[in-house]
Amino acid sequence: MCLTSYEQIMIEHWQSQIKAAAAKGAKLAIRGSGSKAFCGPVANGEIIDTREHVGIVEYEPNELVIVVRCGTRIADVEKAMADAGQMLAFEPPHFGEHATIGGMVASGLSGPRRPYAGALRDFVLGCKVLDGKGDHLSFGGKVMKNVAGFDVSRLLTGSQGTLGVITEVAFKCLPVPKAQQTRVFEFDAQTAIERMNRWYGEANPITATTWVGGKLYVRLAGAAPAVQSAAANLGGEALAIDADWWRNWREQKHEFFAGDQPLIRLACKSTAAWSDLASNAEQQAIDWGGAQRWLRASAAQLPAVRAWAKTQGGHAGIFRGANSEAERSEPLQTALAAVQAKIKASFDPYQVFSSL
Amino acid sequence: MKSASFFEALAALLPAENLKIAEEDMRPYECDGLSMYRALPKCVALPANEAELAAVMQLCHAHRVPVVARGAGTGLSGGATPSPDALLLSTAKMMRILDIDALGCTARVQPGVRNLAISEAVSQYGLYYAPDPSSQIACSIGGNVAENSGGVHCLKYGLTIHNIRKLRVVLMTGEIVELGTDALDAPGYDLLALMIGSEGLLGIVTEVTVKLTPKPQLAQVAMASFASVEAAGAAVGYIIAAGIIPAGLEMMDKIATEAVEGFVHAGYDLDAAAILLCESDGTPEEVADEMARVSEVLRNAGATDIKVSQNEAERLRYWSGRKNAFPATGRISPDYYCMDGTIPRAQLPRVLNVIAVLSAKYNLRCANVFHAGDGNLHPLIMFDANVPGELERAEEFGAEILELCVEVGGTITGEHGVGIEKINQMCVQFSPKELTRMHEIKHAFDEHGLLNPGKAVPTLHRCAEFGKMRIGQGKPMPFSDLPRF
Numbered sequence: 001m002c003l004t005s006y007e008q009i010m011i012e013h014w015q016s017q018i019k020a021a022a023a024k025g026a027k028l029a030i031r032g033s034g035s036k037a038f039c040g041p042v043a044n045g046e047i048i049d050t051r052e053h054v055g056i057v058e059y060e061p062n063e064l065v066i067v068v069r070c071g072t073r074i075a076d077v078e079k080a081m082a083d084a085g086q087m088l089a090f091e092p093p094h095f096g097e098h099a100t101i102g103g104m105v106a107s108g109l110s111g112p113r114r115p116y117a118g119a120l121r122d123f124v125l126g127c128k129v130l131d132g133k134g135d136h137l138s139f140g141g142k143v144m145k146n147v148a149g150f151d152v153s154r155l156l157t158g159s160q161g162t163l164g165v166i167t168e169v170a171f172k173c174l175p176v177p178k179a180q181q182t183r184v185f186e187f188d189a190q191t192a193i194e195r196m197n198r199w200y201g202e203a204n205p206i207t208a209t210t211w212v213g214g215k216l217y218v219r220l221a222g223a224a225p226a227v228q229s230a231a232a233n234l235g236g237e238a239l240a241i242d243a244d245w246w247r248n249w250r251e252q253k254h255e256f257f258a259g260d261q262p263l264i265r266l267a268c269k270s271t272a273a274w275s276d277l278a279s280n281a282e283q284q285a286i287d288w289g290g291a292q293r294w295l296r297a298s299a300a301q302l303p304a305v306r307a308w309a310k311t312q313g314g315h316a317g318i319f320r321g322a323n324s325e326a327e328r329s330e331p332l333q334t335a336l337a338a339v340q341a342k343i344k345a346s347f348d349p350y351q352v353f354s355s356l
Numbered sequence: 357m358k359s360a361s362f363f364e365a366l367a368a369l370l371p372a373e374n375l376k377i378a379e380e381d382m383r384p385y386e387c388d389g390l391s392m393y394r395a396l397p398k399c400v401a402l403p404a405n406e407a408e409l410a411a412v413m414q415l416c417h418a419h420r421v422p423v424v425a426r427g428a429g430t431g432l433s434g435g436a437t438p439s440p441d442a443l444l445l446s447t448a449k450m451m452r453i454l455d456i457d458a459l460g461c462t463a464r465v466q467p468g469v470r471n472l473a474i475s476e477a478v479s480q481y482g483l484y485y486a487p488d489p490s491s492q493i494a495c496s497i498g499g500n501v502a503e504n505s506g507g508v509h510c511l512k513y514g515l516t517i518h519n520i521r522k523l524r525v526v527l528m529t530g531e532i533v534e535l536g537t538d539a540l541d542a543p544g545y546d547l548l549a550l551m552i553g554s555e556g557l558l559g560i561v562t563e564v565t566v567k568l569t570p571k572p573q574l575a576q577v578a579m580a581s582f583a584s585v586e587a588a589g590a591a592v593g594y595i596i597a598a599g600i601i602p603a604g605l606e607m608m609d610k611i612a613t614e615a616v617e618g619f620v621h622a623g624y625d626l627d628a629a630a631i632l633l634c635e636s637d638g639t640p641e642e643v644a645d646e647m648a649r650v651s652e653v654l655r656n657a658g659a660t661d662i663k664v665s666q667n668e669a670e671r672l673r674y675w676s677g678r679k680n681a682f683p684a685t686g687r688i689s690p691d692y693y694c695m696d697g698t699i700p701r702a703q704l705p706r707v708l709n710v711i712a713v714l715s716a717k718y719n720l721r722c723a724n725v726f727h728a729g730d731g732n733l734h735p736l737i738m739f740d741a742n743v744p745g746e747l748e749r750a751e752e753f754g755a756e757i758l759e760l761c762v763e764v765g766g767t768i769t770g771e772h773g774v775g776i777e778k779i780n781q782m783c784v785q786f787s788p789k790e791l792t793r794m795h796e797i798k799h800a801f802d803e804h805g806l807l808n809p810g811k812a813v814p815t816l817h818r819c820a821e822f823g824k825m826r827i828g829q830g831k832p833m834p835f836s837d838l839p840r841f
Contacts, residue, residue, distance in 0.1 A: 060700070061597065063701055108546075118514065122517070137789055138787075138790065142765060143699065143730070143767055144511065144698065144729075144731055145506055145515065145771055147504045147769050147772070147773055148767045148768050149774070149782065149785075149786060149790075149791075149812070150558075150797055150798075151550055151553055152550075152793065152797070154549035155547075155550050155797075157549075159545055175599035178599070194459075197459045197460060200461065201481070201483065202570060203573055205639070222642055223638070224645070225639075226638060226642035229639060267541055268538070269457075269460055271457065288540060291539050312539075315543055317543070335529075336547065337544075339547065343796075343800045346793065346800065347793070
């Protein structure tokens with residue numbers, strides 16, 4: 001592996017930290033800015049501060065590839081890409097001004113464009129990781145198509161810091177659409193679900209759909225004439241300054257997310273019929289073309305919500321305000337839990353990092 | 357002794373027509389699309405459903421009999437090459453489409469369903485399954501999942517991994533697990549991503565839920581001629597730089613277009629050193645807008661001629677040449693060897709120049725077809741296996757191309773998989789610690805190493821031998837320990 005001296009120093013520093021922790025049976029807490037600590041497993045122990053490892057290693061807009069060190073702010077990466085007319089197409093939530101690329105990949109969260117452009121993991125081309133033995137390993141690469149060996153870089157995506165310190169990631173970039181506008185419709189929840197699904201299936205240039213507060217928001221993006229004709233066909237009202245509305249929604253700054261009541265995230269098949277799981281419609285929002293639903297509810301309602309999610313091919317957990325890992329994420333099938341535990345043990349044999 | 361009881365038990369699990377033991381019955385299974393490697397399996401099992409398949413796996417696990425899975429047998433890297441001590445498990449009899457959700461844009465199918473059959477079945481709803489490997493009329497979705505297959509439209513629509521929602525998988529123990537969900541994600545590690553492209557080393561897929569894509573209202577393809585391969589390569593960069601992600605972006609050099617033209621009469625410009633095919637799809641407004649921009653970029657990039665398809669028949673004719681590049685090459689040469697490296701696109705002129713030099717060095721012709729948009733190169737090395745030494749020269753030539761791809765920052769395989777074909781080059785691309793981690797991941801799924809042993813991920817011992825061989829002879833001599841026909 002060819003390292004610059006700066007990288008060498010940083011990686012060696014962390015390697016010695018990991019080896020020391022492993023030797024004495026201590027824990028390490030991998031931490032970026034802490035913006036997503038609320039939605040991941042508890043991390044205890046001496047801190048590995050990923051913000052010490054910063055910078056865009058390589059950015060070739062014509063190759064549609066950017067390679068970034070873990071501590072780099074998402075905002076800085078998005079700025080560099082915007083200057084070249086490109087973007088991270090999975091539209092990651094930041095949940096904080098200083099949110100880092102490492103934390104973004106480890107938490108694996110995607111934003112409003114997810115059902116239409118793909119998830120964060122779909123845009124990860126390669127990862128470097130420092131495992132629990134202090135070995136610096138590289139998987140994937142920086143090319144669009146790569147099927148050499150197991151797809152370990154996508155395994156690391158969303159692994160919540162349990163497998164190691166993700167030190168560097170290569171992403172596929174996409175151009176920013178030339179035109180964008182959002183149409184707003186007054187619909188009840190069931191109509192909204194039906195329209196979200198049907199309009200997508202009719203090949204409209206849709207890049208986000210959300211129903212909240214009795215209104216369906218449909219974002220169209222692409223070539224200007226295509227957006228204009230789709231807007232005319234679908235109807236509805238235009239939303240002014242729609243970029244701000246979607247940013248607020250993505251960052252959970254919309255009034256739906258206000259207050260201290262727990263926020264339950266429910267993933268289901270996109271066509272799942274409306275179910276009044278919360279006490280009133282104002283307490284539920286429908287996202288991702290119907291495949292992601294948000295509920296303001298108490299932890300006591302979680303079992304009922306999970307039971308419903310299961311009948312709709314999905315799963316549910318408390319996204320904000322969870323008191324335990326069990327509330328946050330559903331347990332796995334026994335055979336899969338065993339596979340997952342073995343993978344965890346191979347990356348982190350001395351249990352230096354957060355538990356599953 | 358043990359073997360006799362194994363066959364007895366196996367015969368009790370499957371109807372006689374789903375089990376093949378006689379040599380003449382097993383002959384059709386002796387190779388996949390990489391036909392230079394052949395062997396007869398221990399036996400061939402063709403379970404008709406998941407329960408039969410799981411029972412076979414459980415039995416093999418109990419008797420420690422290795423299992424090699426096979427879809428339609430169109431793979432190009434020897435992923436389904438049999439081994440004399442292993443049961444060959446074919447999913448060919450599991451070919452039902454189980455469910456189509458037209459509103460939700462998904463379909464649930466068995467692994468033996470052909471890639472194109474999915475698109476045909478959902479066409480009535482205005483939908484299709486986007487990944488389109490050139491072998492799509494024959495290849496099965498189970499094999500596509502095992503190989504993470506691509507196609508000519510994957511720059512815009514993704515590879516297999518981007519178009520799969522959920523899998524049902526039988527593990528080596530016979531246990532049945534579900535990876536992914538009917539939603540867009542699942543709790544825990546992304547084992548769905550890990551399973552896709554795992555080349556039959558982690559489990560056997562028995563059910564696939566695919567994402568369907570709305571058929572674009574219109575598609576048009578521009579065909580541009582260039583006086584040099586470099587100019588065509590540069591044009592690809594200019595298209596991306598203009599903020600355009602074409603539905604397909606393919607390049608063919610003169611040797612490839614000449615081979616194809618004699619075969620399918622696609623109307624290619626035989627005076628051009630290279631041609632580019634650039635497809636645009638979407639609403640009519642979108643396509644008109646993009647085609648105008650693409651044509652302008654191509655003109656500014658020095659295209660000597662540009663033709664835009666005027667109707668669907670013409671579009672399909674332009675594509676037919678590209679999709680038939682492999683068989684067309686087979687027509688002008690007794691044998692050909694298809695490589696599959698991916699490179700950063702900027703490295704294209706350098707890589708093509710080196711390939712030309714290698715072509716002279718090994719005295720073998722080489723046509724180049726190229727998924728230009730995503731940097732996936734398919735050099736087709738032509739040889740005659742009946743001429744002593746030509747196969748070995750072709751393999752050495754291929755190995756040098758793959759190592760060059762790694763050297764310029766790319767990978768040894770973009771979409772065909774490692775299989776047995778590129779297993780030595782894995783030692784060039786990954787460090788011993790990285791390969792060890794892959795073996796540990798395999799072990800997490802398959803404790804006794806019974807699934808497709810010897811494929812995809814080389815042992816460190818093999819890499820050490822490969823390293824010694826190269827130092828000793830100053831050049832690679834791949835696969836020296838494998839049987840040849």
